[in-house]
Amino acid sequence: MxxxxxxxxxxxxxxxxxxxxxxxxxxxxxSSAQEAVRSFPERALRGTLVVQTAPEVLLDGAPARLSPGARIHDVNNLLVLPAPLAGRELTVNYLRDPQGLVHEVWILNAAEAAQKRAGASSGRNFLFASEADTAPRDDGNTPYHQLPGFPAR
Incomplete structure (x- = not known):
């Protein structure tokens, strides 16, 4: 040289x-990812995610779907695929797209999970007649004359 x-x-x-x-x-x-607390969008909601067969997921026990371009961030903020997460119950923050599909998911570490954040509300603002009815139900042992009747027309 x-x-x-x-x-x-x-x-x-x-x-x-x-x-x-x-x-x-x-x-x-x-020093470690456990100490870092990421900042999330204001409209991100807290929930429990269980990936079934992608794109099908359970979000707080209710069925939901991942959007076609869904991004799942792990505790180190790296993107992960849904398949390795299948069957695990994860505490997450998430965003939905305009169609209602889960679009962005952040898996939370212990420090982030300890912070308070709003969860999703129920999906409707009404009750069905069957849900609003508070009359006693037939348990199979109620005598016929004590069963609730229909109103006369």
Whole structure:
């Protein structure tokens, strides 16, 4: 090797090590992902996610679907596929797209899960007549004359 090449390689290694040291001083790395608390969108909701066969999921026990471009972030904020998460119950923050499909999911670490956040409300603002009825139900042992009757027309 020529002398100028040796000098160039030596100066490059000194410069890169100096830049690396400066970068570590200016931007120190987090000691672990468990200590980091990410910021989430204001409209993100808290829930419990169980991936079944993608795109089918259970969100707080109710069936839901992942959108075609759904992104799932793990505790290190890396994207993960839904298949390795199948069957696991995960505490998550999530966003839905305009069609109601789950579009963005963040799997929470212990520090993030401890923070309070609103969950999803029920999907409707009405009751069916069968749900609103508070009359006693027949358990099979009620005598006929004590059964509720229909109103006369």
């Amino acid at each position: 020529n002398r100028w090449m040796i000098a160039l390689v030596a100066s490059f290694s000194v410069a890169t090590s100096g830049a690396l040291a400066l970068g570590l001083v200016l931007f120190p790395m987090q």
